[in-house]
Amino acid sequence: MTGLVLSAVTRAFDHPVPRTVLGGVDLTIAQGEFVSLVGPSGAGKTTLLRIIAGLDSGYGGSLAWQGARPRLGVVFQEPRLVPWLGLLDNLLLVGGPESVDRARALLGAVELGDCDSALPGQLSGGMQRRAALARALLVEPDFLILDEPLISLDAALAERMRRLLNDFWRKRRTTTLLITHNLAEAVELSTRVAILSPIERRVVADCALPPPDPRLSGDPMVAAALQDLRRMTRSWPVPDPAEAAPDRAG
Amino acid sequence: MSQPAGAPTIGLGAHWYRLLSVIALLALWQAAASGLADPALLPSPLATFEAGYEALRAGELLYHVGATLARVAVAFGLAMLIGTAIGIALGRSPVLDHFFNGWLVIGLNLPALVTIVLCYIWFGLSEAAAILAVTINKVPTVAAILREGAKALDPALFEMTRVFEVKPLRVLARVVLPQLAPSLMAAARAGLALTWKIVLVVELLGRPNGVGFQIRSFFNFFDIASILAYSLAFIGAVVAIEVLLLQPIDRQLGKWRRA
Ligand SMILES: Nc1ncnc2c1ncn2[C@@H]1O[C@H](COP(=O)(O)OP(=O)(O)OP(=O)(O)O)[C@@H](O)[C@H]1O
Ligand SMILES: [Mg+2]
Numbered sequence: 386m387t388g389l390v391l392s393a394v395t396r397a398f399d400h401p402v403p404r405t406v407l408g409g410v411d412l413t414i415a416q417g418e419f420v421s422l423v424g425p426s427g428a429g430k431t432t433l434l435r436i437i438a439g440l441d442s443g444y445g446g447s448l449a450w451q452g453a454r455p456r457l458g459v460v461f462q463e464p465r466l467v468p469w470l471g472l473l474d475n476l477l478l479v480g481g482p483e484s485v486d487r488a489r490a491l492l493g494a495v496e497l498g499d500c501d502s503a504l505p506g507q508l509s510g511g512m513q514r515r516a517a518l519a520r521a522l523l524v525e526p527d528f529l530i531l532d533e534p535l536i537s538l539d540a541a542l543a544e545r546m547r548r549l550l551n552d553f554w555r556k557r558r559t560t561t562l563l564i565t566h567n568l569a570e571a572v573e574l575s576t577r578v579a580i581l582s583p584i585e586r587r588v589v590a591d592c593a594l595p596p597p598d599p600r601l602s603g604d605p606m607v608a609a610a611l612q613d614l615r616r617m618t619r620s621w622p623v624p625d626p627a628e629a630a631p632d633r634a635g
Numbered sequence: 636m637s638q639p640a641g642a643p644t645i646g647l648g649a650h651w652y653r654l655l656s657v658i659a660l661l662a663l664w665q666a667a668a669s670g671l672a673d674p675a676l677l678p679s680p681l682a683t684f685e686a687g688y689e690a691l692r693a694g695e696l697l698y699h700v701g702a703t704l705a706r707v708a709v710a711f712g713l714a715m716l717i718g719t720a721i722g723i724a725l726g727r728s729p730v731l732d733h734f735f736n737g738w739l740v741i742g743l744n745l746p747a748l749v750t751i752v753l754c755y756i757w758f759g760l761s762e763a764a765a766i767l768a769v770t771i772n773k774v775p776t777v778a779a780i781l782r783e784g785a786k787a788l789d790p791a792l793f794e795m796t797r798v799f800e801v802k803p804l805r806v807l808a809r810v811v812l813p814q815l816a817p818s819l820m821a822a823a824r825a826g827l828a829l830t831w832k833i834v835l836v837v838e839l840l841g842r843p844n845g846v847g848f849q850i851r852s853f854f855n856f857f858d859i860a861s862i863l864a865y866s867l868a869f870i871g872a873v874v875a876i877e878v879l880l881l882q883p884i885d886r887q888l889g890k891w892r893r894a
Contacts, residue, residue: 438798457798465795469813478809479799524799 387527387560388451389414389437395445396432406432408586409446412579416451417558419597421571422588423614424581425621430564431462433581434532437562455560458526460534462564464513466505472516473501480523491519494549496542511538515546522553529561535570543570550574551597568618572611573600580614583621590617678860687864695849700868703834703845710769711830715823717770718777722822723815725778726785739782742775747833751840760841769833776829777822784818816888823881831873 389412396407406429414420424430435441436448438459466475476488492498495515497508505513518534531550535543551574554561565571571578576596582589592610600607661680668679678686690696725732725739751768758764788811796806812819838847846869853861 438794440794440798456800459795459798461791461795463791465791467792467810470809474809478796478805479801520799 387453387455388416389528389560389562390449390451391433391437391446392449393446394433394436394448396429396436396441396443405586407436407444410581410587412588412591414560414562416560418577419554419561419563419575420577420579421563421565421575422579422581423565423568423571423618425566425583425618428581428583429586430581431532434459434530434562434564438530455527456524458521458524458529458559460514460517460521460531462532464505464510464517466513466516466520468505471502471504472497472508475505475516476520476523479520484523488519488523491523492516495519495546511542514538518546518549525557526559529559530564531561532564533566534563535565535567547574551599555598568611568614572607572614573597578610578614580617590614675857675859678863682860683863683867686858686860687868690861690864691868696865696868699844699846699849699865700872702842703838703847703869704872706766706769706834706837706842706845707827707830710766710773710834711823711827713766713770714773714777714826714830715819718774718822718826719781719815719819721774722778722781722818723785723811726782726788732782739775739779742771743779745772745775747772747836751833751837755841762842765837765842768837769830772833773826773829777826780822780825781815781818784815788814820881820885820888827876827881831869 391410391412394407394410394412395405397403397405410429410433412420412422422430422433432441436444438457466472467478470478472492473485473488476492477485480488489498489501492501495518497512497515497519500508500512500516505516508516514534514537518531521529521531534550535546538546547570550561550563553559554574563571563574568578572594574597576594578590578592578594579588580590580592581587592614594610595604595606664677664680668674668677668682671677674682687696721735725735747768750771751765754764754768754771758767792810793806796810801810834845835847835850838845839851840847842848846865849865850862853859853865
């Protein structure tokens, strides 16, 4: 059991100006769910991730794990690779030397098979991001947290990585929280999409979807859900970038 | 030595200039020695080398330089170990840093001579007291340098190792020490330079062997040639350690961090 229950989670910062970033977030993620959290830039998504990952204890409200505290796999918003370790060594740092075969396989899966010994600084931003994704999958997490893992990948590569994430989830049913700006991506991968409102500063909509097993294109329920989500997010001060992109999932 | 691109070119290779500079120094020394009425005040280079050769043949030179080097090595190693541990603790914990900062300032400014004399008075004219005195002198320097290095450790990487529950020893070896490498190197350099000098004083004041002890004996006999010979041998040992040990380590660390 690795469910997560957030109730009325609040977070305020005093600097540089006092402000409330999270104003009472309620979110429950049950074992085996793939939940996407969508919200515009500055809505507090990364702030929430840090609270869930145990990196920020200055929050109000309550956070409870059902069952034992899970093993986490995290893709931070920045790659956070160790600059002086090659990619394989970066993976082995978290996986241990015994995980070398799986680490190689995962580097292959994120299309970095020939970059074992490359240092992060020698790679593009998108390559570093994929290495960070491989690292998070390597630890066989009970709970996977992804902060915009596919940003800065070209459309075709992002699609292949979405397939990888979907395969991983279907094989293991790893409880997953995906943070993204991209509604179509959220709908394609998730069992549920939660919307974090930048105005009310909490989760304002929580939309269940048929499990992506796999996601069939043209599913009318999914198309309708995407329509709904788009309508709900239209009034945000910052326009949703996914809206301008071609509708892939519908 | 290859010239970096864009550096002003010089006629001869850098090696030649170094050789010329050594010859010039020797010539100056010779001229000064011959200019003096009393040759005992400043023996010529030749007389100095003769004294050195004599000491070498008798086995004294190696014995005393060896004794000094051994003390330097032990005190240096101890001070690096203790100073690094203290420095990391102060750099990582603001509470400890605020509390012990004053102690560190006292340690940094305590005259070496005071520590040495007090150690000899409190613990007797023993080897342990000598090593302790040198170590105490160097620990604050190492700690102060490592403290700054530890303060600059990247918090983002610590967060990463924390969420992935990386074992502490592995974090130390693969994440912390590489970031501290420049500080460790700076501390080693600063510390070594300090240790050499203090060890000689320690030996002069209370040890029955070592370069410092020898210099005191020569001082009593006005044996300036031997003083110079021992000094040169000692400088040779220091330069050898710099070139054969520190510089290769430095290059290796540089490669590791840049690579
Ligand atoms: N440590 C902090 N101190 C002060 N303010 C902070 C801190 N961390 C985050 N904030 C503020 O909280 C708000 C939300 O930040 P957060 O990084 O959670 O946004 P986000 O939803 O992840 O945005 P993006 O999609 O751009 O990554 C921002 O206005 C930010 O300035
Ligand atoms: Mg963010």
